[in-house]
Amino acid sequence: MLSILAFAALAGAPQTAAARDTFDARVQRAHMAEGAASGPAYQKQFWNKTGHAMTDTYRSCIDSHGGDKTPFTLVADISPDGHPLNVEVVAPIPVARCVAAQFSTWTFPAPPTFGGSADYPIVIDMSVK
Numbered sequence: 001m002l003s004i005l006a007f008a009a010l011a012g013a014p015q016t017a018a019a020r021d022t023f024d025a026r027v028q029r030a031h032m033a034e035g036a037a038s039g040p041a042y043q044k045q046f047w048n049k050t051g052h053a054m055t056d057t058y059r060s061c062i063d064s065h066g067g068d069k070t071p072f073t074l075v076a077d078i079s080p081d082g083h084p085l086n087v088e089v090v091a092p093i094p095v096a097r098c099v100a101a102q103f104s105t106w107t108f109p110a111p112p113t114f115g116g117s118a119d120y121p122i123v124i125d126m127s128v129k
Contacts, residue, residue: 023075
């Protein structure tokens with residue numbers, strides 16, 4: 001069964017500061033903001049638009065990279081106009097890089113603002129179970 005766990009959150013700093021933050025700091029902010037008032041509603045919008053495409057992309061990337069199902073985490077900031085910025089993956093395996101490359105080209109629903117930041121980090125933990 002394909003299991004995609006998703007957590008949405010907002011950055012506490014402008015894009016340039018977020019780009020300097022460590023991966024772990026971005027993930028931590030995402031987990032802390034998950035319960036914010038705007039978090040659940042945006043997650044629903046995000047996954048209603050993205051869910052099937054993400055699943056199809058993940059499967060395609062696994063198939064095109066030798067069936068590697070190593071779990072990985074993707075973090076990206078969603079700009080106010082819905083474009084992904086600062087897309088980063090850990091572990092940087094070929095499947096993760098493949099998913100990140102596809103994800104980087106998509107457009108998402110405009111995110112809410114939170115904590116004075118315009119960009120909204122999305123954290124996605126990818127695994128197959």
